[in-house]
Amino acid sequence: MEEEHVMSAAEEPAETDGVQEVQGSAPEEGEELYEHYRVEVDPGQEPLRIDRFLCARIRNVSRNKIQQALRADNILVNDKPVKPNYPVRPKDVVSVVMAEPPRDSEIVPEDIPVDIMYEDDDVIVVNKRAGMVVHPAYGNYSGTLVNALSWYLGNRPDDVRPERNPYLVHRIDKDTSGVLLVAKNEMAQARLAHDFFYHNINRRYQALVWGDFDADEGTVDANLARNIRDRRMVEVCAEPGLGKHAVTHWKVLERFGYVTLVECRLETGRTHQIRAHMRFIGHPLFNDALYGGSRILKGTIFSKYKQFVHNCFEMLPRQALHAKCLGFTHPGNGEQMFFDSPLPEDMASVLEKWRKYAYHKSYEEDAATLTKLDLDEKSVLLSNKYK
Numbered sequence: 001m002e003e004e005h006v007m008s009a010a011e012e013p014a015e016t017d018g019v020q021e022v023q024g025s026a027p028e029e030g031e032e033l034y035e036h037y038r039v040e041v042d043p044g045q046e047p048l049r050i051d052r053f054l055c056a057r058i059r060n061v062s063r064n065k066i067q068q069a070l071r072a073d074n075i076l077v078n079d080k081p082v083k084p085n086y087p088v089r090p091k092d093v094v095s096v097v098m099a100e101p102p103r104d105s106e107i108v109p110e111d112i113p114v115d116i117m118y119e120d121d122d123v124i125v126v127n128k129r130a131g132m133v134v135h136p137a138y139g140n141y142s143g144t145l146v147n148a149l150s151w152y153l154g155n156r157p158d159d160v161r162p163e164r165n166p167y168l169v170h171r172i173d174k175d176t177s178g179v180l181l182v183a184k185n186e187m188a189q190a191r192l193a194h195d196f197f198y199h200n201i202n203r204r205y206q207a208l209v210w211g212d213f214d215a216d217e218g219t220v221d222a223n224l225a226r227n228i229r230d231r232r233m234v235e236v237c238a239e240p241g242l243g244k245h246a247v248t249h250w251k252v253l254e255r256f257g258y259v260t261l262v263e264c265r266l267e268t269g270r271t272h273q274i275r276a277h278m279r280f281i282g283h284p285l286f287n288d289a290l291y292g293g294s295r296i297l298k299g300t301i302f303s304k305y306k307q308f309v310h311n312c313f314e315m316l317p318r319q320a321l322h323a324k325c326l327g328f329t330h331p332g333n334g335e336q337m338f339f340d341s342p343l344p345e346d347m348a349s350v351l352e353k354w355r356k357y358a359y360h361k362s363y364e365e366d367a368a369t370l371t372k373l374d375l376d377e378k379s380v381l382l383s384n385k386y387k
Contacts, residue, residue: 036095036096036097036197037058037094037095037096037098038093038094038095038096039054039057039093039094039096040091040092040093040094041053041088041089041090041091041092041093041094042090043090043091044090045088045089045090047087047088047089048087048088049084049085049086049087049088050070050075050077050082050084050085050086050087050088050094051063051066051067051070051084053088053094054066054075054094054096058096061098064186065098065099065186066098067084068099068186068187068190069096069097069098069099069190070082070083070084071187071190072187072190072191072193072194073194074096074097074098074190074193074194074197075094075095075096075097076094076095077092077093077094077095078092078093079093079095097193097194097197098190098193099167099169099183099186099189099190099192099193107136107146107147107150107155107165108141108142108147108150109147109150109151109155109156110142110143110147110148110150110151111148111151112143112147112148112151113148114126114145114148114149114152115127115128115129116152117179117339117341118337118339120332121184121185121332122183122184122185122187122188122330122331122332123181123182123183123184123188123192123330123331123332123337124149124166124181124182124183124184125179125180125181125182125326125337125339126145126149126179126180126181126182127177127178127179127180127341128145128172128176128177128178128179128180128323129177129344130174130175130176130177130318130344130346131174131175131318132144132145132148132174133145133174134146134168134171134172134174134180135168135171145180146166146168149166149182150165150166153165153166153184164184166182166183166184167182167183167184167185167186167188167189168182168183168189169181169182169183169189169192169193169196170196170201170269172323173272173275173319173321175318175319175321176205176318176319176321176322176323177321177322177323177341177344177347178205178322178323178324178341179323179324179325179326179339179340179341180323180326181201181326181328183331187331188331188332191331192328192331195328195329196269199267199268200328200329201326201327201328202265202325202326202327202328202338203265203266203269203323203325203326203327204263204264204265204266204324204325204326205263205264205265205266205274205321205322205323205324206253206261206262206263206264206321206322206324206343206347207261207262207263207264207274207278207285207286207319207320207321207322208259208260208261208262208285208286208320208347208350208351208354209259209260209262209278209283209284209285209286209293209320210258210259210283210284210285210286210293210297210298211258211259211260211282211283211297211298212255212257212258212260212298213252213255213260213262213283215252216251216252217249217250217251217252218249218250218281219247219248219249219250220246220247220248220250220277220278220280220281221246221247222236222237222246222277222280223236223237223240223241223242223243223244223245223246224236224237224243224244224246224270224271224272224273224276224277225237225242225243225244232290233272233276233290233291234270234271234272234273234276235276235280236276236277236280244268244270245268246268246270246273246276246277247266247267247268248264248265248266248267248268248273248274248277248278249264249265249266249267250262250263250264250265250278251263251265254351254355255358256354256355256357256358257358257361258298258299259286259298259354260283261351262278262283263324264278272290272291274321275288275290275291275319275321276291278291279291279292279293284297285319285320285321286312286316286319286320286350287312287313287316287317287318287319287320288319288320288321289319290319291319293319294313296309308353308357311353312350312353312354315346315349315350315353316346316347316349316350317346318346320347320350322341322343322344322347323341324340324341324343325338325339325340325341326338326339326341327339
């Protein structure tokens with residue numbers, strides 16, 4: 001997940017066996033699956049084809065991957081795309097966006113059901129269920145979406161055809177549901193990585209959060225970094241200039257008094273971005289245990305209300321976050337694509353419970369304020385409002 005927008009930002013060049021390399025950091029859950037490198041050519045550099053230059057500079061990268069990035073206009077020299085035979089010159093500034101780093105483990109195809117919303121020769125759009133990890137990693141080497149898609153694409157023990165891999169371009173958290181875009185070939189992956197990096201992807205989430213808002217919409221522009229005490233979490237950086245740039249635009253969709261349904265539009269896609277930003281502005285996601293939303297943060301002290309909230313927690317045993325919409329430019333034909341994933345049953349059911357609770361609470365509060373009206377006047381007023 002979840003956002004940027006550099007999933008692997010380039011580190012300082014390091015001297016290794018006489019060749020200066022640029023290294024990227026490892027991917028993290030929730031971020032876009034690409035690497036971004038920025039290299040300033042040495043003053044004494046002799047003319048050298050850019051593909052050969054980058055193969056020597058970037059660790060563990062193949063020439064084919066460099067050429068894919070060149071064909072997708074993902075390699076810029078002095079802010080302009082270049083051809084594969086471009087000779088780098090002293091003091092050139094080279095910017096590189098490459099798709100997902102090489103996998104560190106073999107993908108084992110597994111026969112796991114997947115909800116496919118759309119598919120063609122270049123992309124697959126998946127409606128991911130909550131509880132499914134997107135890709136194999138430490139502690140989750142099986143049962144992931146990538147394992148399932150590998151099987152779906154025909155990579156089975158009895159299949160003699162060439163291997164057909166899913167190519168990830170972004171991911172969402174294990175317990176977040178919703179729409180996810182996957183490439184089916186390296187060129188599509190490279191072009192989509194370009195669009196994620198330059199913020200050309202339209203991503204909208206729906207979240208149920210604690211508390212009410214004074215305004216109908218707003219923006220959280222706050223850098224994020226790993227929490228030094230709990231590496232599972234990210235938090236807003238207290239010091240300017242630290243962490244990774246992160247921007248979330250939010251809009252109120254429905255108010256329930258003690259909780260609110262909001263739409264979050266991601267401008268960047270950092271790890272846990274929505275969860276951390278909503279907590280930062282005082283509105284943790286409903287039942288988000290990691291970020292403090294699995295306690296009753298708003299409401300009354302009555303036991304009936306407490307039981308109501310705990311019933312909601314049991315119905316929705318995860319953070320109330322759903323990747324609702326995804327829009328992108330098709331990497332093959334250039335068409336504008338847009339997909340909308342319906343709210344899953346667990347989240348929809350909890351919203352309906354809060355909707356009914358807010359309705360009855362509002363009715364009771366209005367009735368209590370109308371003590372000066374006689375019974376007939378009160379009945380007419382309330383029936384008109386709540387019909």
